[in-house]
Amino acid sequence: MPILTREPAGEHPAAREAIFANRLLADAAFEGTSRDTGRHGPQGARLSLLETCANPGCGSGWLHLWRSRSAPVFEGGWNCSAACTGARVAAAVRRELDGRGRAPESHRHRIPLGLMMLEQGWITSAQLRKGLEAQKQAGGGRLGHWLVRQQGVSEQLVTRALGLQWSCPVLPMEFHDAEALTVLLPRLFVDAFGALPLRVAAGKLLYLGFEDCLDPVLALAVERMTGLRVESGLVEGSRFRPAHTRMLSARFPPVELIEAASEQAAVLALSKAIERTRPVEAQLVRVHDCLWLRMWLRAPAEPLPEAGSVHDLIGSIGAC
Ligand SMILES: [Zn+2]
Structure with a gap:
């Protein structure tokens, strides 16, 4: 005897509701809420007729379907309330700060510029020695600069050597x-x-x-x-x-700079800016110790947004 009998899908009212909900979620995913956050751009920031809140922890149930909010959109997903915007911004800030130190920072060993130029036969050992001496006497500066300025080495060759150094x-x-x-x-x-x-x-x-x-x-x-x-x-x-x-x-484009005392304070300031500006799309990325939030005020022209249609916010946390 079967312990659990299933109603055929679509027969039971609850099943119908579940199918409806799944369809909405699938639509939302298609419209961009589940887009890869690794690489974005503002493309695809469209809203479907019945938009689903992009906050996975959204507690407003189906009520938000009746809310008249078409903005703000953050990272491809519409947010039904200020609380949901805050939750999604908090997750994005965490994602960006977690990536700190794992980004392709440039600590790989490179052959010294002077040595490379010597090996290529672009400078003589006398030129290198004099260039290094000038650098030392001046208490710094780039070797390339001294080679060009003092030793008459062509700037083109120095740039070519730097290109080899950086591949x-x-x-x-x-x-x-x-x-x-x-x-x-x-x-x-x-x-x-x-x-x-x-x-x-x-x-x-x-x-x-x-x-x-x-x-x-x-x-x-x-x-x-x-x-x-x-x-x-x-x-x-x-x-x-x-x-x-x-x-x-x-x-x-206009830019607003914020200095936040903590990660929480940064989340609050960024969320407030999004709620106030109500962008049709917004995206957060990290640049070294800064968080860069860009808000698109209208659908972007291709390939570059028009001047005046974007608003930037740069935030730093603590002593950054
Ligand atoms: Zn929500």
Whole structure:
């Protein structure tokens, strides 16, 4: 004798309700709530007719279906209440802070620049010795700088050697439209991490230039935030510096800086900003010790959002 008899699916009212609920969940997943959080971009931030709250711990049951909230959306999922926004932001902050130290930080051993240039036959041992002496006397500075300035070594060769050292390309710097690229990342990151967005190719690939050392953490963050593949490379200093200075004086999207005393305080400040701004999409990534929240105020144009349609928030926790 069967201990448990099952009603055929669809016959029992509870079963019908379960099927309805599953369908809603499946719709929500399809619409983007279960998208991989590793790599995003604002694409796909659409809402279905009956949106399901993206907070897995949401306690509002089916009530929220009658709530007239189409925003805010955070990481592809709609949040039915301020409490649910807070819960999802808390999970995202935890995810980002847990990833600290595991990101591809650049501690791998590299052959010293001078030695590499000597091996390539690009400098003589006398030039290297004098360059190192000048560096020592000046109490620092980059060896490449002294080789170019004092020993008449070509800047092109120094950049090529740096490219070999970092196993990255040397990127050309032709026409640079700084104004058009300011929507890619906040001014603070361009300034603090010495990064220079060079151009977007085919709407898919972003060339990110650096003067003498790459920043893989920043590159990964920009990749996740924009949905563009980021190709990092070096740019000759004499071309990089004026373009970098010009870029810093261009107009960037509005940014709000917050210093939070604790992780909880950061979650609260970020959630409040999302509730206040009611973005159609928002995404959180970590850049070194900063949390970068980007909010899209309207559906983004492809491949780059329009200036004025994004709002950034950069948060640091404790003594960061
Ligand atoms: Zn909810």
